[in-house]
Amino acid sequence: MLSYVVRRLVLIVPSLVGITFVTYLFLSVTGDPCTALLGERWTVDRCDAIREKYGLNDRLPVQYARYVGTLVRGDFGHSVLTKRPVVDELREKFPATAELAMAAMMLAVLFGVPLGIVAAARHNSGVDLGAMIVALVGVSMPVFWLALMLIYALAYRLGLFPTGGRLSSGVAIDTITGLHVLDAVLTANGKALRDALHHLALPAMALSTIPGAFIARITRSSMLESLGQDYIRTARAKGLRELRVVGRHALANALLPVVTVIGLQMGLLLSGAVLTETLFAWPGMGRWIVEAISSKDIPVVQAGVIVFATVFVVINLVVDVSYAWLDPRVRLG
Amino acid sequence: MLRFAPRAAQSACLALSLVALAACGGEPTAPPPEPVAEEISTVELEPAAPATDPERLIFAHPDDATKLDPADVTDSESLLVTWHLYEGLTRYVPGTTEIEPWLATAWTTSDDGLEWTFTLREGVTFHDGTPFDAEAVVWNFQRWSDKAHPMHFADWEFTYWEYMFQGFAGDLDDAGEPKSVVAGIEAVDPTTVKLTLNRPSAPLLQNLAMGNFGFSSPAAVEASGANYGTPAGNPISAGTGPYMVEEWMADDHITVVAYDGYWGDAPETVRIEFSVIPDGSARYLSLATGEIDGMNQVNPEDIAQAEENDDIAVVLEPANNVGYLGFNQAHAPWDNLNCRLAVAHAIDKQAIVDTLYAGDAVVASQMMPPSLWGYNEGIEDWPNDLDAANAYMTTCRAEATVPDEVVFYVPPIQRFYFPKPKELGEWIQASLAGIGIVTRIESPEWGSTYIPDVRAGKHDLFLLGWGGDNGDPDNFLCQFFCGADASFNGDAEGNGLPPSVELDTLLREAATLSDQAARAAAYEQANAMIHDTVPSVPLVHRSPPVLFRSNVTGYTPSPLQTILTRVAKQ
Numbered sequence: 001m002l003s004y005v006v007r008r009l010v011l012i013v014p015s016l017v018g019i020t021f022v023t024y025l026f027l028s029v030t031g032d033p034c035t036a037l038l039g040e041r042w043t044v045d046r047c048d049a050i051r052e053k054y055g056l057n058d059r060l061p062v063q064y065a066r067y068v069g070t071l072v073r074g075d076f077g078h079s080v081l082t083k084r085p086v087v088d089e090l091r092e093k094f095p096a097t098a099e100l101a102m103a104a105m106m107l108a109v110l111f112g113v114p115l116g117i118v119a120a121a122r123h124n125s126g127v128d129l130g131a132m133i134v135a136l137v138g139v140s141m142p143v144f145w146l147a148l149m150l151i152y153a154l155a156y157r158l159g160l161f162p163t164g165g166r167l168s169s170g171v172a173i174d175t176i177t178g179l180h181v182l183d184a185v186l187t188a189n190g191k192a193l194r195d196a197l198h199h200l201a202l203p204a205m206a207l208s209t210i211p212g213a214f215i216a217r218i219t220r221s222s223m224l225e226s227l228g229q230d231y232i233r234t235a236r237a238k239g240l241r242e243l244r245v246v247g248r249h250a251l252a253n254a255l256l257p258v259v260t261v262i263g264l265q266m267g268l269l270l271s272g273a274v275l276t277e278t279l280f281a282w283p284g285m286g287r288w289i290v291e292a293i294s295s296k297d298i299p300v301v302q303a304g305v306i307v308f309a310t311v312f313v314v315i316n317l318v319v320d321v322s323y324a325w326l327d328p329r330v331r332l333g
Numbered sequence: 334m335l336r337f338a339p340r341a342a343q344s345a346c347l348a349l350s351l352v353a354l355a356a357c358g359g360e361p362t363a364p365p366p367e368p369v370a371e372e373i374s375t376v377e378l379e380p381a382a383p384a385t386d387p388e389r390l391i392f393a394h395p396d397d398a399t400k401l402d403p404a405d406v407t408d409s410e411s412l413l414v415t416w417h418l419y420e421g422l423t424r425y426v427p428g429t430t431e432i433e434p435w436l437a438t439a440w441t442t443s444d445d446g447l448e449w450t451f452t453l454r455e456g457v458t459f460h461d462g463t464p465f466d467a468e469a470v471v472w473n474f475q476r477w478s479d480k481a482h483p484m485h486f487a488d489w490e491f492t493y494w495e496y497m498f499q500g501f502a503g504d505l506d507d508a509g510e511p512k513s514v515v516a517g518i519e520a521v522d523p524t525t526v527k528l529t530l531n532r533p534s535a536p537l538l539q540n541l542a543m544g545n546f547g548f549s550s551p552a553a554v555e556a557s558g559a560n561y562g563t564p565a566g567n568p569i570s571a572g573t574g575p576y577m578v579e580e581w582m583a584d585d586h587i588t589v590v591a592y593d594g595y596w597g598d599a600p601e602t603v604r605i606e607f608s609v610i611p612d613g614s615a616r617y618l619s620l621a622t623g624e625i626d627g628m629n630q631v632n633p634e635d636i637a638q639a640e641e642n643d644d645i646a647v648v649l650e651p652a653n654n655v656g657y658l659g660f661n662q663a664h665a666p667w668d669n670l671n672c673r674l675a676v677a678h679a680i681d682k683q684a685i686v687d688t689l690y691a692g693d694a695v696v697a698s699q700m701m702p703p704s705l706w707g708y709n710e711g712i713e714d715w716p717n718d719l720d721a722a723n724a725y726m727t728t729c730r731a732e733a734t735v736p737d738e739v740v741f742y743v744p745p746i747q748r749f750y751f752p753k754p755k756e757l758g759e760w761i762q763a764s765l766a767g768i769g770i771v772t773r774i775e776s777p778e779w780g781s782t783y784i785p786d787v788r789a790g791k792h793d794l795f796l797l798g799w800g801g802d803n804g805d806p807d808n809f810l811c812q813f814f815c816g817a818d819a820s821f822n823g824d825a826e827g828n829g830l831p832p833s834v835e836l837d838t839l840l841r842e843a844a845t846l847s848d849q850a851a852r853a854a855a856y857e858q859a860n861a862m863i864h865d866t867v868p869s870v871p872l873v874h875r876s877p878p879v880l881f882r883s884n885v886t887g888y889t890p891s892p893l894q895t896i897l898t899r900v901a902k903q
Binding site: 032036037038040041044047050078082084093148151152155156162165166167169170277278279283287288 | 490608618783
């Protein structure tokens with residue numbers, strides 16, 4: 001198993017090389033950051049000066065080689081817009097996205113898996129229909145709309161939640177990991193913990209609907225297939241209680257596809273939920289990367305691409321390793 | 334039957350209740366029917382707007398500052414904060430574009446306008462306690478202007494120095510002459526500096542009042558190095574202003590606190606928190622719930638709602654911008670005055686303002702807003718008159734060849750002067766079709782193509798706008814009509830030409846006049862000339878709204894800055 005894991009991690013490197021080159025290519029042919037920096041003050045001379053300053057007049061292979069050279073030294077470069085080291089901005093924004101993604105996935109799993117199990121166990125009943133309607137609505141509902149509705153109803157009208165941000169004004173927290181909930185626990189800061197959870201609730205709810213709906217549907221399909229197997233009939237014939245049949249025998253074998261979907265969805269969530277982050281003023285990576293793309297802030301976009309690609313690869317690896325844990329028949333390596 | 338079903342339902346309920354408990358944010362095992370006597374619980378359970386700290390004013394804007402060193406920023410989000418941290422030799426009289434002495438209490442000019450001697454205010458300190466004096470002024474000017482200065486960091490731009498003073502030390506134009514207006518600066522004594530110019534600059538005092546030319550403590554910049562102005566700086570910033578930085582949580586908020594050693598009147602509110610809420614609707618909802626006290630960048634659709642909400646006050650800043658339709662006189666028939674007059678009479682500007690704006694714009698009759706001195710009150714705008722438009726069009730067709738299709742550039746994204754550019758473009762297209770001009774709308778990508786194409790004169794007609802920097806008419810009019818690019822006219826090689834040589838000459842001369850009254854008269858004359866020759870059709874001046882909770886007082890709307898120093902919560 002260890003050699004398998006190491007081999008998979010090493011294979012990240014050629015993947016990243018290919019991805020960063022393609023990204024560089026696409027960004028280079030779609031323009032430069034002049035207009036983002038200059039706006040209506042754009043002139044040929046000013047843009048030329050910017051292009052000269054950032055080496056954008058060099059041939060593409062030269063630019064790319066220069067970039068790779070800095071990357072090898074662990075330097076993601078500086079943001080063209082803010083001039084700050086990209087790695088500093090990454091360090092600030094990734095924990096925010098990670099915290100939101102993990103919270104959303106927890107909610108998605110807590111809702112989706114039981115919903116799928118119930119639907120499968122009461123197949124073709126009203127419960128099944130209701131559960132799948134809920135899942136269909138969840139996957140169909142635009143996140144942007146849902147987020148606004150949550151803010152309007154639960155924050156504005158009922159005042160139960162804040163409208164956005166990660167912490168209330170005046171609430172202090174010692175930053176260790178950047179994950180406010182975890183940092184509050186580690187520093188035994190009850191006030192900050194409650195406030196962080198309070199702020200996390202609405203965006204996590206909004207973000208969890210689509211993955212939750214996917215998880216519910218795949219859990220149901222997988223459970224139906226599992227419940228139709230001969231060994232389930234045998235287990236029932238042997239007089240086992242239904243809870244044990246479903247929870248112990250059917251569920252365990254149904255989880256493989258569910259774990260795959262959870263992994264994929266987690267990767268998507270960690271890529272940053274732009275709309276949710278924008279609406280809830282959540283200072284994460286999604287909005288940061290999208291703004292960088294529209295501003296042609298190449299160093300930031302490249303950093304984002306590298307981070308996302310690495311996240312997907314690592315998550316896929318974790319999913320693959322979990323197969324071996326879930327299904328003893330699976331042998332890795 | 335399936336006896337587990339209730340168990341599964343219980344599992345689902347348990348999951349739901351876990352979320353609800355997390356959402357309540359209180360003790361996870363004790364949802365209290367009555368509020369526990371703790372501040373957080375009361376805020377959570379009360380649906381009414383929470384009472385915010387009277388000593389903390391929370392003002393929301395859509396994006397975080399990029400940097401808190403004004404010398405290197407161009408974005409309004411950074412300047413919103415730095416206006417409260419830094420001061421310059423002069424400042425804008427609150428609510429106007431007039432200037433007044435500030436860190437310089439007086440100044441004299443040599444007869445040739447090339448030497449300016451400033452007397453500095455005494456008793457001023459930077460936020461790090463170091464004194465503001467002539468040496469500090471000289472250090473800052475040299476840092477801004479000289480690329481060789483050790484604190485003029487290589488990957489910083491100091492863009493507005495280049496814009497307003499036309500170049501850095503040592504830059505030469507094609508004739509070998511210094512590009513920069515500023516030749517040098519020296520400390521005459523601890524409270525006197527002498528600024529030497531390469532050529533007279535009438536807008537000098539207006540430029541020096543800009544937020545970009547606030548002074549930083551040399552010691553602070555040297556201590557922080559290239560991290561100055563960033564969250565990693567130590568210190569983050571050190572100006573002489575009434576506020577200093579207390580905390581910067583990147584992409585979340587910046588908190589500034591009143592500076593104890595400020596030389597002037599203490600600010601009304603001890604703390605201001607500049608909070609980042611990117612989405613306009615979310616920002617408005619935060620204001621409506623009372624979570625924040627003020628906001629800018631208001632969605633047009635929220636303005637009407639805000640006006641009906643007794644808890645919110647709508648304040649319109651005097652316009653400092655213009656949105657216009659421009660003609661490319663290098664392309665026939667737009668070099669013909671009758672053709673341009675036909676278009677000027679065909680557009681119903683009032684209907685555009687009434688329909689495409691939310692009460693936050695006025696019709697523009699000139700290419701600079703009324704808030705600027707030099708505005709000509711006597712100009713009567715060309716009326717929307719279809720008969721006159723058709724008559725001019727008939728003459729136009731007799732004198733020139735109107736192409737079958739006219740290329741009409743329309744911005745693809747919202748701009749601060751055109752919140753609905755697509756609708757505006759279609760509106761004007763329909764108006765021109767009514768007098769027989771067929772247009773083809775092109776909206777190339779803003780980020781890479783639109784402005785370069787316009788500057789290169791690839792259009793026949795174009796929509797664009799401009800926001801003023803320093804309250805000086807030259808910043809509007811010469812920007813447009815001094816032939817720096819081919820937007821309004823060009824030669825066969827695509828080089829820029831002024832649409833009118835006479836206008837160009839007038840504007841260039843006006844920029845050198847030292848007498849303010851003479852300058853104002855020159856710009857009024859220029860505005861009249863622009864009106865008569867129609868190089869463009871000014872359409873709107875937009876007044877950006879700022880919203881506050883009704884209990885917030887003391888804000889002075891301004892065309893150039895958002896200053897919260899005198900704002901307090903009742």
